[in-house]
Amino acid sequence: MTTLANHPQLRLVGVWDRDAVRLDAFARYWKVSPYASLDAVLADPTVSIVVNLTTPESHYAVNRAALTAGKHVYCEKPLAMTVEEASELVALARERALVLAGAPANGLSDAQALCASLLAAGTIGTPRLVYAEMEDGPVFKANWRAWRSRSGARWPGVHEFEVGCTLEHAGYAASWLVSLFGPVAEVSAISALTFPDKGPGTETLTLGPDFSVGCLKFRSGVTARVTCGLAAPRDRSLTVIGDKGTIVVRDLWDNRSPVHVEAVGAKRSLMHRGLDWLEWKMGRKLPIRLYPGMRVRYPKKSSAPALPAFPSQIDFVRGIAVQADAIAQGETPFFSGATARHLTEVVLALNSGWRDYRPLDL
Template identity: 45%
Template sequence: MQIGIVGCGYVADFYMTTLVNHPELRLAGVYDRDPERRAVFCRHYNARAFDSLEALLAEPEIGLILNLTNPHSHYVVTKAALEAGKHVYSEKPLAMEYAQAEALVELAEAKGLSLSGAPASILGEAGATVREAVASGQVGSVRLVYAELEDGPVFQEPVHEWRSVTGAPWPAEDEYRVGCTLEHAGYYLTWMSLMFGPVERMTAFASRLYPDKGTGQPPDSVANDFSTACLEFRSGVVARITCGLVAPQDRSLHIIGDRGVLTVTDSWASQGPVYLRSPSGEAPGRLGRLLHRIQRYLPGRIFLGRKLPTPRFGGKLPSYPSQMDFARGPAAQAAAIRAGVPAPLPARFVLHITEIALAMQNAGGGAVIQLRSRF
């Protein structure tokens, strides 16, 4: 399938790096509202540049649009693409307001078009391993999930020096304005919702702990940099998810069941390790008993468990920390379109993830929320 890219910023290079893993996707055109950025990007990748969004959307050979623009532009660009009869894969979030996201889903359904979106890390090797372990009952009945998405105080790092492969700067002001919750919560919300179903009810809290991120932005224009939520899934599973830019980096996931605990060390690593251990966390034998006694006096864990085998992947990935196959989501969507079936991450599912993330981001001093969306 021929694809078009809208937005040549920092994340676009991640998609281009991994596009080589999916030769069934062919880049037919690129547009960015910044002519200089567009020219640099297209020259680097030998891609065809379009002078306007309208011209790109009018290209008949393009079937799928990748919306990689700033989050505040997601709604407008996706709406235009759908109205032009194009399928769309959008970077997160689907829109900055729930009503807008819902309107996009309804528009796609009315036109018979496929609408999907990031993140698609659940489709990676680690995600597949976790889903198989849960489905096959290796941890028994799942009772509780702890999901950590702490990215550390990046605003204390030299972010103004960060550049993508083609020289795009890391969009610090946009990142702080949009907020770490909308940027990161989806990484584990997608995993949990695909395994345990929709969230029926949630209790959330959010706060802005560092109003000054060193960018000169007015404090009231900076989003909350800490949020946490307790989620009640329709299946009965309960989860706690935390997002932040204050605590030390931690992107781990712990799925606790009657018979064991699954641990993922990093949601941003498609091929990252997945561990299985007993409910008590002990390793087998005398060594296990010794480690169990020692660990009671240590802040961390020595034994994560038995490493589960994961599918092999020989493709190309971006460098640390974003070691994900970004193009896998669009590739899976394109395959579903060709087969005439829903995308692995269909529109109503992406809407549900968007609603949860927006509720977390905007929870303020605390709120109990009944979710409206279903999938």
């Protein structure tokens, strides 16, 4: 809702939630019309795109119902909880000439576009190795039970711990990687529940993985390591290492994240050299992190988009806007169809710790 203002070509017809109290609070706060049921949403001829923001285990059923009703669908990650269900949805959308698109929208950020332009220009030569971090910090140790949305809804911490951080967060890294380097050829991953006690109320629950790490081999020749967790200090950076230099994106959740470039053999900045000298002089590593190279400037914009507060400074509606524009022009948006399924498949492989897994052919 915060970023809907960035896209005046879209009109929110109404909202529905299976929780009547939460629906009423949301509709009142944002001054939007509530629907009586999902059937009412699907029967409304003014609705062209259904935006599915339900919990992951509900995605398949809602997506299928909307597509069957002849609606285009924009779905939060993942499309479904199995590769088979995701494939079924893609086939259904194709049969009915509908666009099934998937989140996350951070793969459409200004930062991603800047990074893509640097790679296309050969700034670091041929990319060889990538490190993608999606660590959100020890959330379960925070006072998350007191967190509320702007309309007053509680943050569903217990359910997030049940689903696991990989299904919730790995897509933010995967969307960048697939958009920059193409399809994944092989996945080798492990996942684990490293902190089974997430606090009062979670002792008897079956919790999902709170850590995963996987190596992705891309058909383009790039190899990437993706780490996702809920215990390590917050780090959502991306490091791309080429044969002529390195690109570092500080935060994949920031629409205009600082981006740094360092060429191989380039003279390091005075600050970097000073820190190196000081550490050698003191004989210890200092608690300071400097990003390599020089910060790259963004093209100037006439106005800044409305974004949520830190830490999720993502234009969440941009994915829907790109989908709507593509539908109007008779085109296919990048994060739709088989590509959306591909991202779902990669994330499912990371979440389940599948080793030597080969995603379906795009």
